[in-house]
Amino acid sequence: AQKVTQAQTEISVVEKEDVTLDCVYETRDTTYYLFWYKQPPSGELVFLIRRNSFDEQNEISGRYSWNFQKSTSSFNFTITASQVVDSAVYFCALSEASDSGGGADGLTFGKGTHLIIQP
């Protein structure tokens, strides 16, 4: 069975500090997909990034970067020079390749990390 663990329940940093959110996953599939979503206080889940299991290249998007390491089953997310607007709950999620043909499986989410950026 698939599982996603986000061990950090809550992180609080001062604005402009760098912060890394950890994500460890478990799956028996060789083909799978990893995601990060942001959930601000408004409640809507906002998509941040998608990675497939065959692409271990790290990615940078502005102040955001992601480190995917299959050897440790981790997909960590770093925010550089954090800002108050980054305050939210961040979820890591996993989707396995569906056995039912071609469809997109449901996501298995971690419990989320509540990130607080203090001014």
Place this chain on the structure above:
Amino acid sequence: EAGVVQSPRYKIIEKKQPVAFWCNPISGHNTLYWYLQNLGQGPELLIRYENEEAVDDSQLPKDRFSAERLKGVDSTLKIQPAELGDSAVYLCASSSLRRGETQYFGPGTRLLVL
């Protein structure tokens, strides 16, 4: 392009009453999902549709929950009768049919059962 639309945004009912949630996915998305999110937890899948077909409803409590997706576009999730423990946020998401495609979420319906 319009995102996933859900209504109502908030609903307060008394226990044992029925309640229904509606979702309109992103245009062209064949796959639709309903998730349940309890306070302080990540969303959990209730049901997945590919077009009109419910291809994964293994986590849907079928004694009181039902869902439909007539014509393969809009979907309705129903609870009858509601229990106190059903208080949560119900999220709808959609994606294309391809494996591993990104799921885009609606704003959710926050349900409070009194």
